[in-house]
Amino acid sequence: xxxxxxxxxxxxxxxxxxxxxxxxxxxxxxxxxxxxxxxxxxxxxxxxxxxxxxxxxxxxxxxxxxxxxxxxxxxxxxxxxxxxxxxxxxxxxxxxxxxxxxxxxxxxxxxxxxxxxxxxxxxxxxxxxxxxxxxxxxxxxxxxxxxxxxxxxxxxxxxxxxxxxxxxxxxxxxxxxxxxxxxxxxx
Numbered sequence: 001x002x003x004x005x006x007x008x009x010x011x012x013x014x015x016x017x018x019x020x021x022x023x024x025x026x027x028x029x030x031x032x033x034x035x036x037x038x039x040x041x042x043x044x045x046x047x048x049x050x051x052x053x054x055x056x057x058x059x060x061x062x063x064x065x066x067x068x069x070x071x072x073x074x075x076x077x078x079x080x081x082x083x084x085x086x087x088x089x090x091x092x093x094x095x096x097x098x099x100x101x102x103x104x105x106x107x108x109x110x111x112x113x114x115x116x117x118x119x120x121x122x123x124x125x126x127x128x129x130x131x132x133x134x135x136x137x138x139x140x141x142x143x144x145x146x147x148x149x150x151x152x153x154x155x156x157x158x159x160x161x162x163x164x165x166x167x168x169x170x171x172x173x174x175x176x177x178x179x180x181x182x183x184x185x186x187x
Contacts, residue, residue: 007044009053009090012070014042016060030059047090050097050112050180051124054160058127063182064110068102079104089113095121095166096173110180115173120165128160128181137174141166150174 017027024042028035033055040046041056048056048067057064079101089098094117101111116139132141133155140149142165143158149169150156158164160180168174 009048009067010042010044012067013038013056016062016066016070017042020060022060027056027059031055047097049095049122049124050110050114050178051126054110054126054128054180063106065099065102065104065107068099089115094119108182110182112178112180114166114176114178116166116168116176118168118171118173120167123163123165124160125163126160126180130156130158130160130164130181131177131179132156132166133177133179135175135177137172138169139166139174139176140169 017024022030024035024038027033028038031038031052033052037046037052038056041048041052053064053067057067060066081100087098089096091097096113096115098113099110100113101107101109113135120140120142132139132150134150134152136152138149138151140147141156142148143162144164148156166176
């Protein structure tokens with residue numbers, strides 16, 4: 001089974017960065033993240049958000065899945081995710097994050113299962129587009145100055161470049177399918 005812990009992601013990130021001959025400062029500049037944040041991720045002390053994963057992958061010129069598994073087996077025609085084989089989600093600022101197709105490389109979409117926190121998660125914005133589908137519960141998303149409440153069965157499609165924040169409304173936390181499109185599909 002694929003180890004998608006924050007320690008594995010951090011280790012893979014450090015390996016890739018050093019293989020490409022980049023310093024923490026250079027990667028920070030290219031990804032528009034701080035040196036300290038990247039260092040925490042590399043040491044397994046911080047779980048990267050979806051936004052950070054997308055920025056790091058773009059700066060390193062790899063698909064996000066590379067950060068989860070740098071040595072994937074040849075790309076299958078499909079990736080199957082079974083609930084009974086579910087991995088432990090990573091957590092960042094209260095957002096539970098589970099990669100649903102980490103085993104497939106060179107894809108145009110990045111699907112995740114997320115559980116937003118009860119308070120708004122830190123602001124996100126990134127290249128590409130996002131699609132949210134509420135599987136269970138209720139959530140709010142703030143897009144710039146507008147707050148939109150979504151309940152089970154609702155979905156929202158928007159530009160990832162638009163600053164946005166998400167949170168669950170009530171307990172248990174909402175289960176949300178998040179699909180992020182690649183900034184450039186040729187990767």
